[in-house]
Every structure is written in C-alpha cells, then in structure tokens.
Amino acid sequence: MDHFMYQNGSLYAEDVPVTDIAARVGTPFYLYSTATLLRHYKLFDEALAGMDHLVCYAMKAASNQAILMTLAQAGAGMDVVSMGEYLRARAAGVPGDKIVFSGVGKTAEEIRTALEGGIRQFNLESEPEMVALNAVAKSMGKVAPVTIRVNPDVDAKTHAKIATGKSENKFGIPISRAREVYRQAAEMEAIEVVGIDVHIGSQLTDLAPFELAYTKVAELTAILRADGHDIRRLDLGGGLGIPYERSNSAPPLPLDYGAMIQRTVGHLGCEIEIEPGRLIAGNAGIMVARVIYVKSGEGRDFLIIDGAMNDLIRPAMYDAHHDIIPVIEPTPGTEQHPYDIVGPVCESGDTFAKQRSMVPLFAGDLIAFRSAGAYGAVMASEYNTRPLIPEVLVNGDQFAVIRPRPTFDEMINRDTIPEWL
Structure with missing residues (x-):
C-alpha cells in the first residue's frame, strides 16, 4: 500500500494534488510520502x-536527510x-549507537571517522579488513564492536546484479571458514565480536x-558459542x-x-537487526515527468518525456x-494504446518501457513512475549536463522541496x- 491515489480525477500524494507540485517545482521530480515511509517502517x-530488535534502514535506497530524519524520529537505526x-x-x-557500518571496502579514514563519531558495529567482510580495523582502533585506544559477515552460499533467486549470498559473490567470508576467522578476531585486542x-x-x-x-546462521551460532564466542546479536540483512x-x-x-525470523533464530536469545531499504522507500516515492512529444515511428509510437536515464537508471x-500512470485519471473504459516511453538522452538505453499500454497521451501531459522511491534519486547523475532533479516530501496537506x-x-x-588554459 502507498499514499498515491486518484482523487477528484487527479493523482494525489497524501492530501496534495501532484499537479500543484508540478506547477510549483517543474518536471521531472521525485516525490515521497511521509505516511508511506512511516507505515512501511x-x-x-x-x-x-516480542524479540529484542532494531530496524536499521538501509539508507543506500534513498538517503535524503529529510527521509532519514523522518525514519530516525520513528525509532529506526x-x-x-x-x-x-x-x-x-x-x-x-x-x-552513533544506532548506526551499522556495512560494505566490503571500508578505508582506514572511514573506520576512523566512525570510531570517532560513534558506531553500533562494523559488519566485517574479510580478514584484511579485520586486520585494518584492529590497527586503526588500537591506534585510537578504542575497541571496535563487530559482526562478521558470512556468505552462506544461498541462491537468492534474484537479479544477478543484486545477488550477494552465493559463493562467487564478493561479499562476506565463506561460512565454511567462519570458525577460523572468528578465532582470529577473538585474538585481536582492539576488536570485540558481538555477533554474526x-x-x-x-x-x-x-x-x-x-x-x-x-x-x-542458527547452526553457526551454536557452533561459535560452543567455541567460546559471545554471539549476542544477529544482523540478518535486508532484501x-x-x-x-x-x-x-x-x-x-x-x-x-x-x-520466519522467529521460527529460525528466535530461540537463540539474540538481539535481531534487519536492514530493509527498498521495501521502506520503494513504494513511498514516485517520479513525475512530462510528455514533450508524441512521435510516430515505423510501426510504433513514442512518448518522449523530460525524464531520462540519468534521473531513473533502473530500467536501463x-x-x-515501473508501472507508469497518467497523473490525470483516465475515464473508465478508455481504449489503450502501446507506446515506447523514452527520454531525451542520445542513447537507445534511455528507454523506460517498450510497447507499454497506456491511455492516449499528448504533449504536456504528466505521468508518474510508481515505486521509484528506492534507488532512484540516489543513483541519479548529471549525464548530458542534465541537472539532478528535485526531491519533494509530502506530509499530509503540506509539501517541501528537500533537494x-x-x-x-x-x-x-x-x-x-587550469591556469594554462
């Protein structure tokens, strides 16, 4: 469920007509719903x-400070x-004690910054990273809390570019080597192992x-505890x-x-952390664009819009x-027509949909890309010297430009x- 619905013949974000925001801000733009963000969190x-837990929002999905503040005030890490x-x-x-630091390539500078500012834990991904973290923490006179990311060699049945748990992926240590790596971590004086x-x-x-x-992970917890490790926290990721x-x-x-979490690991008495991002932000945001031209091609028609692959790169x-809908609600029963929906960038990859059935649209009409709140604005670029598009947050009957x-x-x-030019 989200809070983008037709009212009085027009698409609304909560209690604000999308047409009003478009008139004020210009197109294209991203639009987020506070009510949806909070509902999903x-x-x-x-x-x-019933379980000791912390929901840590994976902010790589959408990292505008207004979104972070909205979720943090609701209790999110x-x-x-x-x-x-x-x-x-x-x-x-x-x-800091509600921030978890993940990622395979943490630098000494990043480690130092987090230790200085406060951190809940580092999710370690490799032995070299463990050595580096121990060295930095020791030089600062600190002890770094860590979990070690294990790669369970499980096929997530998802897109190859977003699968992270198979043996050929770059993430974590093989679960078969976990006991050895945990033993090494326990011997390091500036590292405190807190979980998996x-x-x-x-x-x-x-x-x-x-x-x-x-x-x-539950089986590994029992093994590591038998080896003497104090496994009291399980970070189960997101996805x-x-x-x-x-x-x-x-x-x-x-x-x-x-x-399912309760069924598989609830008996262990561990604090549970999860890291959802897409499910919190995805349906909480849309991208609004305007049709520039309707072009007839050889056997197909094109909707050329002012949004482009640099604004929303996921299709390319x-x-x-992404479901794409007109901002003005079509009359029930209106016959639909297939369009290729494309942007103005000079690449064939700048295509959002091919032969998508839509009601007839014309130059100047507004359309909305649903489920664009995650990995939309954060992955945008200024390719073709196109400005990053605004981000707007709605809260009830109010809205504000947040970027x-x-x-x-x-x-x-x-x-x-350079001075020589």
Missing part, C-alpha cells in the same frame, strides 16, 4: 515484536556503506532463500522485495518475514519495470579551469 518494527552515508546519518540526528552478519541479496520475492540462510508490477502477485509481507541498468534542482551555472561553475 512500522510494519517491520511490528513484525519483530541506519545501515550505512560509506563515510558519506555515515556523515549524512549523523547530520540527520541519528546517534548475513545478507543474501535484494528484491527477494520468496522467503525460502531467507529461511535457508537463517537456518545456517525483501516490493511489487513493482501491480498486476503480479505480491511478495511476502513483513509480518510473514518476521514470523537492470531492465527494471532543489541546481542551476546550470551552479553545475558548470563546479569545474576548475
């Missing part, structure tokens, strides 16, 4: 009721994967891979999918996911589907000309 929080994300989270008021970390991929629409991975195509069957609900990068569109002068003046 609370679904996860309630799914883990944050999962970060870079120093920039760590500093964003702190700037949004998230305390696992994450097998993104946009999973079946609980079976999760259950297999978490069962392996639960969202329904990008409304016509398809819905992915598992957070409530079912929580029941992952062949991803303005830069001017061309601001973009161009970031360049520095």
Whole structure:
C-alpha cells in the first residue's frame, strides 16, 4: 500500500494534488510520502515484536536527510556503506549507537571517522579488513564492536546484479571458514565480536532463500558459542522485495518475514537487526515527468518525456519495470494504446518501457513512475549536463522541496579551469 491515489480525477500524494507540485517545482521530480515511509517502517518494527530488535534502514535506497530524519524520529537505526552515508546519518540526528557500518571496502579514514563519531558495529567482510580495523582502533585506544559477515552460499533467486549470498559473490567470508576467522578476531585486542552478519541479496520475492540462510546462521551460532564466542546479536540483512508490477502477485509481507525470523533464530536469545531499504522507500516515492512529444515511428509510437536515464537508471541498468500512470485519471473504459516511453538522452538505453499500454497521451501531459522511491534519486547523475532533479516530501496537506534542482551555472561553475588554459 502507498499514499498515491486518484482523487477528484487527479493523482494525489497524501492530501496534495501532484499537479500543484508540478506547477510549483517543474518536471521531472521525485516525490515521497511521509505516511508511506512511516507505515512501511512500522510494519517491520511490528513484525519483530516480542524479540529484542532494531530496524536499521538501509539508507543506500534513498538517503535524503529529510527521509532519514523522518525514519530516525520513528525509532529506526541506519545501515550505512560509506563515510558519506555515515556523515549524512549523523547530520540527520541519528546517534552513533544506532548506526551499522556495512560494505566490503571500508578505508582506514572511514573506520576512523566512525570510531570517532560513534558506531553500533562494523559488519566485517574479510580478514584484511579485520586486520585494518584492529590497527586503526588500537591506534585510537578504542575497541571496535563487530559482526562478521558470512556468505552462506544461498541462491537468492534474484537479479544477478543484486545477488550477494552465493559463493562467487564478493561479499562476506565463506561460512565454511567462519570458525577460523572468528578465532582470529577473538585474538585481536582492539576488536570485540558481538555477533554474526548475513545478507543474501535484494528484491527477494520468496522467503525460502531467507529461511535457508537463517537456518545456517542458527547452526553457526551454536557452533561459535560452543567455541567460546559471545554471539549476542544477529544482523540478518535486508532484501525483501516490493511489487513493482501491480498486476503480479505480491511478495511476502513483513509480518510473514518476521514470523520466519522467529521460527529460525528466535530461540537463540539474540538481539535481531534487519536492514530493509527498498521495501521502506520503494513504494513511498514516485517520479513525475512530462510528455514533450508524441512521435510516430515505423510501426510504433513514442512518448518522449523530460525524464531520462540519468534521473531513473533502473530500467536501463537492470531492465527494471515501473508501472507508469497518467497523473490525470483516465475515464473508465478508455481504449489503450502501446507506446515506447523514452527520454531525451542520445542513447537507445534511455528507454523506460517498450510497447507499454497506456491511455492516449499528448504533449504536456504528466505521468508518474510508481515505486521509484528506492534507488532512484540516489543513483541519479548529471549525464548530458542534465541537472539532478528535485526531491519533494509530502506530509499530509503540506509539501517541501528537500533537494532543489541546481542551476546550470551552479553545475558548470563546479569545474576548475587550469591556469594554462
């Protein structure tokens, strides 16, 4: 469920007409719903009721400070994967003891920044990283809390580019070597092992891979405890999918996911951390664009819009589907027409949909890309010297621009000309 619905013949974001925002802000732009963000966070929080837990929002999905602050004020922790994300989270008021630092390539500078500012834990991904973390923490006179990410060699049955739990993926240590690596960690004076970390991929629409991975983690917990390690925290990652195509069957609900967690690891008495990102932010955001031209081609028609692959790269990068709807509600029974929906960038990859059935649309009409809140604005670029598009947050009958569109002068003046030119 989201809070983007037709009212009085027009698409609304909560209690605000999307047409009003477009008139004020210009197109294209991203638009987020506070009510949807909070609803999705609370679904996860309630799914883990009865277990000691923390829901850490994976802020790589959408990292605007207004979104982070909205979730943090509701009680969320944050999962970060870079120093920039760590500093964003702190700037949004998230305390260090609610921030988990993931990622395979943490630098000494990033480690030092997190140790200075406060951190809940580092999710270690390799032995060289463990050695580096120990060295930095020791030089600072600190002890770093860590979980070690194990790779359970579980096929998540998702897109190859977002699968992370198979043996050929770059993430974590092989679960078969976990005892050896935990033994090494226990011998390091500036590291405190607090638990186990696992994450097998993104946009999973079946609980079976999760259950297999978490069962392996439960077995490993018993083994490591027998070896003398104090395993008191399990970071189970994120990855639960969202329904990008409304016509398809819905992915598992957070409530079912929580029941599966209880069934597989609930008996261990560990604090549970999960790191949802896409399911919290995905359906909480849309991208709004305007039709520039309707072009007739050889056997097909094109809707050329002012949004482009640099604004929303998921279709070009992952062949991803987004439902696309007109902002003005069509009359029931209106005959539909197939269009290729494309942007203005001079690449054939700048295509959002091919032969998508839509009601007839014309130059100037507004359209909305559903489920664009995750991995939309954060993956955008200024390719073709196109400005990053605004981000707008709605709360009830209010809206605010939370990232303005830069001017061309601001973009161009970031360049520095060498003195010899």
